Amino acid sequence: EVKLVESGGGLVQPGRSLKLSCAASGFSFNDYWMGWVRQAPGKGLEWIGEINQDSSTINYTPSLKDKFTISRDNAQNTLYLQMSKLGSEDTAIYYCARGWQVMDAWGQGASVTVSS
């Protein structure tokens, strides 16, 4: 069974950084592109970015490119999202997902709240 489990979410003060992890199991992690999508409370989905199998290609939505960094550790079957200079607009549920362009498996999400 394909499983993606996000962790590392929580309450963070404005201007601070936070790193999310996504542990993958049930499939060959290093064969797949992976990505991140977020959803602000009561809002729609926002595509954050994606990373290819060997980390040689990483794409971001332009507005988040300078704040967010996607990485992966294939030995640990783990995907990461490093977020910096967080503001209230970054309050959301962050989902990791499997796939290039089309995301065919999603985690349950990690909740991030940016507030003082």
Next chain:
Amino acid sequence: DIQMTQSPASLSASLGETVTIECLASEDIYSNLAWYQQKPGKSPQLLIYYANSLNDGVPSRFSGSGSGTQYSLKINSLQSEDVSIYFCQQNYDSPPYTFGAGTKLELK
């Protein structure tokens, strides 16, 4: 960036009805369109990719169609478990792969 305009924003239908959700792209996306279903309190799940290809395990009452800039998701014989928010996503050419704003489907 390619903009996706989804309609309607919300929809109320009865059990057994057929419903259709539309998605309009700001430019030709050559059928590079996916549909996702998000049940209340859950993460999104892929329903359809490449405009009309059903993902594994998705009931056949779901279907997708369209080309160019106009796409639609059709649900035949609406079931109670179909109550969800539905999102389209374009994945044409280069990122970002933008989503529509979503359609909330409720039972009448």
